[in-house]
Amino acid sequence: MWSSSVPAFIPFFLAAALALVTRGRIRSVLMLAVVTLSGLHLWFIDGEVLVTMPFLDYELIPYRVDDLSVVFGYVFHIAAFISILFALHVKDTMQHVVGLLYAGSAVGALFAGDLLTVFVFWELLAVTSVFLVWAQRTERAYQSGMRYLIIQVMSGVVLLAGVLIHFRDTGSLEFSFIGIESLGGCLILLAFGIKAAFPLLHTWLTDAYPEATPTGTVFLSAFTTKTAIYMLARGYPGTEMLIYIGAVMATFPIFYAVIQNDLRRVLSYSLINQLGFMVCGIGIGTALAVNGAVAHAFVHIIYKSLLFMSMGAVLYMTGKIKATDIGGLYKTMPITAILCIIGAASISAFPLFSGFVAKSMIMAAAIKEGHQVIWLVLLLASAGVLKHAGIQIPYFAFFAHDSGIRTSEPPRNMLLAMTIAAVLCLAFGMYPKMLYRLLPFATEFTPYDLSHVVTQTQLLFFAMLAFVWLNLQGVYPAERVATNLDAEWLYRRFLRRVVEKFGAWIRFSDSGMRERAEENIARFTAYLAQRHYPTGKGAVIRPTGNMVMYIAILLAAYLWLLLSFPQH
Amino acid sequence: MHDEKQYLFDNPRNVKAVLYLLYISCGLLLLIDFVIHRHVANHWEKLLGFYCIYGFIGCSAIVIGSKWLRAMVEREEDYYTREELTDETTPPPEESHVEQ
Numbered sequence: 254m255w256s257s258s259v260p261a262f263i264p265f266f267l268a269a270a271l272a273l274v275t276r277g278r279i280r281s282v283l284m285l286a287v288v289t290l291s292g293l294h295l296w297f298i299d300g301e302v303l304v305t306m307p308f309l310d311y312e313l314i315p316y317r318v319d320d321l322s323v324v325f326g327y328v329f330h331i332a333a334f335i336s337i338l339f340a341l342h343v344k345d346t347m348q349h350v351v352g353l354l355y356a357g358s359a360v361g362a363l364f365a366g367d368l369l370t371v372f373v374f375w376e377l378l379a380v381t382s383v384f385l386v387w388a389q390r391t392e393r394a395y396q397s398g399m400r401y402l403i404i405q406v407m408s409g410v411v412l413l414a415g416v417l418i419h420f421r422d423t424g425s426l427e428f429s430f431i432g433i434e435s436l437g438g439c440l441i442l443l444a445f446g447i448k449a450a451f452p453l454l455h456t457w458l459t460d461a462y463p464e465a466t467p468t469g470t471v472f473l474s475a476f477t478t479k480t481a482i483y484m485l486a487r488g489y490p491g492t493e494m495l496i497y498i499g500a501v502m503a504t505f506p507i508f509y510a511v512i513q514n515d516l517r518r519v520l521s522y523s524l525i526n527q528l529g530f531m532v533c534g535i536g537i538g539t540a541l542a543v544n545g546a547v548a549h550a551f552v553h554i555i556y557k558s559l560l561f562m563s564m565g566a567v568l569y570m571t572g573k574i575k576a577t578d579i580g581g582l583y584k585t586m587p588i589t590a591i592l593c594i595i596g597a598a599s600i601s602a603f604p605l606f607s608g609f610v611a612k613s614m615i616m617a618a619a620i621k622e623g624h625q626v627i628w629l630v631l632l633l634a635s636a637g638v639l640k641h642a643g644i645q646i647p648y649f650a651f652f653a654h655d656s657g658i659r660t661s662e663p664p665r666n667m668l669l670a671m672t673i674a675a676v677l678c679l680a681f682g683m684y685p686k687m688l689y690r691l692l693p694f695a696t697e698f699t700p701y702d703l704s705h706v707v708t709q710t711q712l713l714f715f716a717m718l719a720f721v722w723l724n725l726q727g728v729y730p731a732e733r734v735a736t737n738l739d740a741e742w743l744y745r746r747f748l749r750r751v752v753e754k755f756g757a758w759i760r761f762s763d764s765g766m767r768e769r770a771e772e773n774i775a776r777f778t779a780y781l782a783q784r785h786y787p788t789g790k791g792a793v794i795r796p797t798g799n800m801v802m803y804i805a806i807l808l809a810a811y812l813w814l815l816l817s818f819p820q821h
Numbered sequence: 822m823h824d825e826k827q828y829l830f831d832n833p834r835n836v837k838a839v840l841y842l843l844y845i846s847c848g849l850l851l852l853i854d855f856v857i858h859r860h861v862a863n864h865w866e867k868l869l870g871f872y873c874i875y876g877f878i879g880c881s882a883i884v885i886g887s888k889w890l891r892a893m894v895e896r897e898e899d900y901y902t903r904e905e906l907t908d909e910t911t912p913p914p915e916e917s918h919v920e921q
Contacts, residue, residue, distance in 0.1 A: 392906050511887035512895070584828040620862045629865065636879040652830065704859035708872045711850045715876035718847050721840060723884050730888050736901060738894040745901050 257298045260316040261326060261364055262374075264291035265333070265357025272349045281341045284353065288337060292330035295323065303366065311426055314366025320693040321547070325363050325483045327691065328551045329356065331677070332475035332558055339562050339670035340468035348388045352472050355381040359476035363483055367426040368416040368441075371484070375412055375444075378477055379405030385469030386461050394464045400744075401461035404454075405477075408447035415440030431488040442489060449481035449532060450525045452501045456741035458525065459509075463517040463574075467565035470517060474524060474561045475554045482531050482550050491538025499536055500630045503529030507637035509739065514575045514732050516564050516650055520557070523600070523642040526634060527553050533631065534615040537622055540694035545614030548688055552599070552607035552681055559596035559674035560646060563589055566663040566671070567650055573658070576645075576732035581655030588662055590651040592671040599678040601643030602635060604709060607678045610685035610700045613709070617698070635709075636716040643713075644720050649732060847873070 268287035272280050295318075304316040318326070333356040340352060358381055362374035379402060386398035419437030420426055431438045447454045458478070462470050489495060506522035506529075513519045527549070534546030566589050567582060568574040583590040595606070602608035612635065619628045662668060681688045685700055723729040738746075784791035830836055854870045861867050868874070 393902065396905055507883055508887045508890045511884060512891040583830070584826075617862075625863055625865070628863070632875060633879045633883070636876050637883050640880050640883055703857060707850070707853055707857065707859060708866075711854070711870075711872035712876040714843070714847050714850055715873045716880040717843060719877045719880035719884070721843060723881060728888075729884060730891060733895070734898050735895045736898050737891070738896060738900075745905075749904070 257294075257302050257318075258304050258316065259294070260304065260361070261291055261295055261318075262357040262361035264288070264294070265353050265360060269350045269353035269357065272353060273346065280349065284337050284349065285334065288330060288334050288356075292327070292334070295326050295330065298323070305366075308369075311367075311369065313370055314427065315370050316364050317366030318364055321487060322363050322483065324547055324551060324691045324693060325479065326360065328554050329360050329363065329476065329479075332356075332554050333360075335555075335558055335562075335670045335674055336468070336472045336475065338673070339471050339558075339565070339667055341666040342664045343466075343468055345388060347384060348466065348469060351381050351384040351388075352469070355385065355472055356476060359480050362480050366428060368412075368419065368428050369426055371428055372409065372413050372416055375448075376406065376409040378448075378480065379409060382473060382477060383461075385472055386465045388466045388469055389464060397461045397464040400741075401457045404447065404457040408444045411440055411447070412444035415442075415444055428487060430490070433489070433492055433494070438488075442485075442492075445481050445484045445488070446498075448477055449485060450478055450502070450528055451498055451532075452505060453740045455502075455506075455525050456739055459518055459521045459739065460741055462521045462524075463515050467569045471558050471561045471565060474520075474557050478524065478528055479550050479554055482528065482535070482546070485532065485535050486543055486546060490535055490543050492536055495532050495536030496624065496627055497536075499529045499531070499533030500627050500634075501529070502526065502532055503631060503634035504637070507634065507641055509737060510641035511645070512730055512733075512735075512737055514577055514734060516574050516576055516579075516646060517561065517568070519641060519645060520560055520564060523560075523638065524557060526638060526641075527557065527600070529634065530612060530615050530631065533627065534618065537615075537618050537624065539618055539622060541614060541621065541696050541698065542618035544689075544692045544694050544696055544698075545611060545618055547692055548611040548614060549608075551688060551691070552611045552678070555674050555677050555681075556596045556599035556607060559592065559671060559678060560600065560642065562667065562671045562674065563593035563596060564646070564650065566667050569667070570660045570663055571658050575734070576649040576653070577734055579650055579656050579658060580653040581651070582658065582660070583651040584655075585658075585660050586651070586662055588668060589671065590647065592668075592675045593647050593651065595675040595678055597643045597647050599682065601639040601713060602709060603713060604701070604706045605679070605682050607681040607688075609709060610682060610688060613700050613705055614698055632712070636712055639713050639716045640720060644717065 264287050268284050271283045271287065275283055298318055301320075302316065302318040303314060306313045306315055333353075336352065336356070337349075340348060343349070355378065358374050358377035362371055362378060365371040365374055383398045383402045383405070386394055386401060388394075415437050416426070417437075419431065419435065419441060422435050422437055431441055433439050433442055447457075450458045462473050465473055485495065503526050506525040510519045510522035510526070513522060531546040531549050531553075534542040534549065537543075564574060567579060567586070570586065571579060571582070573579050599606040599608045602612045616628065616631055616635075619631060689698065720729070781791075783789050786792060851870055851873050854873070859866075865871060
């Protein structure tokens, strides 16, 4: 049964089933082993695989491996392995099972060759991932997860509508280039856009990710959004609109991240900023740009999970994650601090770290295609990444003011997972060939030439200098306990108010009608009562003789009628 | 628990050392721009020290922009939750490692 046509999501679902019936160490070993085998299974696939399956009148392609999807497949396996390892100490069967189901759904969506299969896994992604938020088991997390689920499922509904229209127009369900010329294409883009956290559609991410469990967020950060990025790279490369959407995504979250107090929320905004670079690359659409987007997604998954892991470790060990509550943790968690700094250096794209070799491809592509302004915006965003993710995260968690918290390093499995991620960050940064070999298009790109290295280092060091200077001047916004309004205000406050107002109006008019009805009934009973009280007309006592007279009248009328219409 | 141990950055001299290291690196990086000839892909880059200036100003602009943004969007922490949650006192997450 070992053949290359076994879809890659099956091992994950199998592992989830195994995790359900096993315990302790056996479960740990089984989960890691199955994911490793699945990864190897994918690694040894030679060329392309296409599995087709007839379903009703359609020809479905539940499994398709090609150059573009396989890169994401590799990194999804790496992410799944790291996330599982990071969560091994958790004594919560549900989290292990849904973690695997979630990763499996992402892998399934990745290798789906037709849009109907994409839809199925798209919804599975939503339904499985929400349990990682709910696993926190607080009312806050429950409500946040609910909002998350509603938006995710809505994305699925839009996708299905788009797919059906697309099918009616083209007569094919195959998932290849779609474009935005037709209504179906636009709807599908909107569905992908919701999961890729396009501006204004992004609030589910910054709402739910910081509410998930310390280990759950690591899973979440890897799969949903990057599946959407893959979908965009497959269906919409070269769509100009995406360049501008990407540029907005790369910039606006920076401002939000700077004033955010919850460090996992800072990382969530930073996640959107990173997606912006990828969306931009896809929008530019040349071989170099799409390669850059894919490479960026690849390294990003690893360093982002490293950062979320380090913050997860802090949350797990101290029970706190707000910048105002923690600080000075380097004293008791030095290894975690160093690993976090490696992640921070990678996301900031310092030379020799993995972010550098990927992001510079997108920047180079933007310049090459003449997008000067976009290039300037992305450059600003690069400085911003350093600011909010590169400095803010390690600085506020591990340095800044000493919170007085004395804890210890996290459990060994957490440290090991972080170490693996950190090693990969450095490895891909120092040997970019390893990464470039996997990319879908054959292009030549050398990140390590003097100009690239010098300019990027200048940018980053002077951005750091600005941070230090502003901090010493006291201009830098201090961490504050607060809520910052974002687009979610529309449905959490505005829509709530509208519904409340509408409800109040309904209640008001409803009570008015009830009042009037009650008044009428009361008046009617009063009238009846009045008639039948001793002095009322209805209460007059009539003698029996009256009745005899009425009967006589009745009989007379009867007689008159009978005589008028005699029987035939 | 109170520990008397001195850690690396408890000593202000070490903090100073790190800062001076940063200043010196920045100075050197700026000097390099006058020495080497980097290839330029657009005219912005021709400016001497363009990346240094852009990094510094860009980063400051972001911080100042954030302060403006904060002035607009900042609300009390329970802005949403005071209406949404039925029970304000959320118990600590079950998974937390902290001993109460």
